[in-house]
Amino acid sequence: MVSVALLPAGSVSDEAARQLFKGLDVQWNYHRLIADVFLSVVSGKSDYGIIPIENTIEGSVSQHMDWLVHEVDLPIQAEWVYPSIQNLIGHRAALTDADGNLDLSRINRVLSHPVAIAQCLQFLRGELPQADREPVGSTSEGVKIVRDNPDAGWAAIGTATAARNNGLEILQESITDHNNNYTRFALVGPKPFPFKSSDMLKTSILITPPEDYPGALHQVLSAFAWRRINLTRIESRPTKKKLGTYYFYLDIAMGMDTVLLPSAIAEIEAIGCQVRVLGSYPSFAYEQLL
Numbered sequence: 525m526v527s528v529a530l531l532p533a534g535s536v537s538d539e540a541a542r543q544l545f546k547g548l549d550v551q552w553n554y555h556r557l558i559a560d561v562f563l564s565v566v567s568g569k570s571d572y573g574i575i576p577i578e579n580t581i582e583g584s585v586s587q588h589m590d591w592l593v594h595e596v597d598l599p600i601q602a603e604w605v606y607p608s609i610q611n612l613i614g615h616r617a618a619l620t621d622a623d624g625n626l627d628l629s630r631i632n633r634v635l636s637h638p639v640a641i642a643q644c645l646q647f648l649r650g651e652l653p654q655a656d657r658e659p660v661g662s663t664s665e666g667v668k669i670v671r672d673n674p675d676a677g678w679a680a681i682g683t684a685t686a687a688r689n690n691g692l693e694i695l696q697e698s699i700t701d702h703n704n705n706y707t708r709f710a711l712v713g714p715k716p717f718p719f720k721s722s723d724m725l726k727t728s729i730l731i732t733p734p735e736d737y738p739g740a741l742h743q744v745l746s747a748f749a750w751r752r753i754n755l756t757r758i759e760s761r762p763t764k765k766k767l768g769t770y771y772f773y774l775d776i777a778m779g780m781d782t783v784l785l786p787s788a789i790a791e792i793e794a795i796g797c798q799v800r801v802l803g804s805y806p807s808f809a810y811e812q813l814l
């Protein structure tokens with residue numbers, strides 16, 4: 525049995541986790557906040573933690589990436605993608621007019637995870653301009669709060685699973701501003717993920733260039749380019765130490781166990797950059813986990 529820390533039952537993380545761990549014996553340790561998911565793994569209560577890190581519409585979930593970089597030292601052991609379909613969820617009976625029609629103008633507040641709210645901004649502006657938006661720890665927490673306040677005129681954005689679990693209706697299905705909305709999840713923890721394998725391996729590294737070094741990023745990229753090493757993501761984030769200083773987060777489409785990548789990293793260190801490896805792990809496409 526493995527123990528896995530994640531956001532609460534019915535969250536997108538929960539649906540995605542069940543896909544990765546399908547067929548395995550798992551103890552699910554649910555936590556209200558992503559910080560507690562990380563800390564459950566750090567303290568040894570859970571073997572792995574499940575962290576949403578990137579989304580088709582919203583891009584990087586910076587707050588989660590920052591935790592991975594600044595607050596904990598937990599390697600990434602796998603990544604996978606999962607389609608996040610978001611729905612408007614509430615008490616239909618309380619939002620119906622005298623003719624029995626659903627009246628969305630009765631909704632005065634929408635609760636959800638900030639990433640889910642960000643995925644539905646056009647819908648919210650167009651269909652629910654009167655409603656306040658309230659960020660909560662997860663989409664499923666929002667659904668639960670709405671369930672407990674049937675007469676408040678509140679609605680949540682969340683999964684069909686959360687609507688079902690809480691006995692609420694889907695008022696409108698699939699309300700994200702763009703289709704094909706996928707979220708990339710990272711599995712973090714001290715031990716490798718031995719249960720499933722993939723032909724696609726990835727390595728994530730963090731590079732902090734020396735200050736005032738013109739062309740540092742160019743040199744970093746050329747260390748990969750002439751070795752024909754494929755990068756799949758590059759992000760810059762503030763170091764949080766001084767305004768205008770950044771580190772670079774790179775995803776590389778290969779595992780660490782080759783000559784090429786260690787030599788590229790050695791070259792980057794030789795020009796004075798700090799390099800931290802955040803993990804070298806299998807990457808699963810959604811279709812691989814069905």
Ligand SMILES: O=C(O)C(=O)Cc1ccccc1
Pocket residue numbers: 531534535536537538576579608637639640661662663664707
């Ligand atoms: O709140 C959830 O359901 C999560 O798992 C976080 C999240 C929110 C929106 C898209 C993907 C993951």
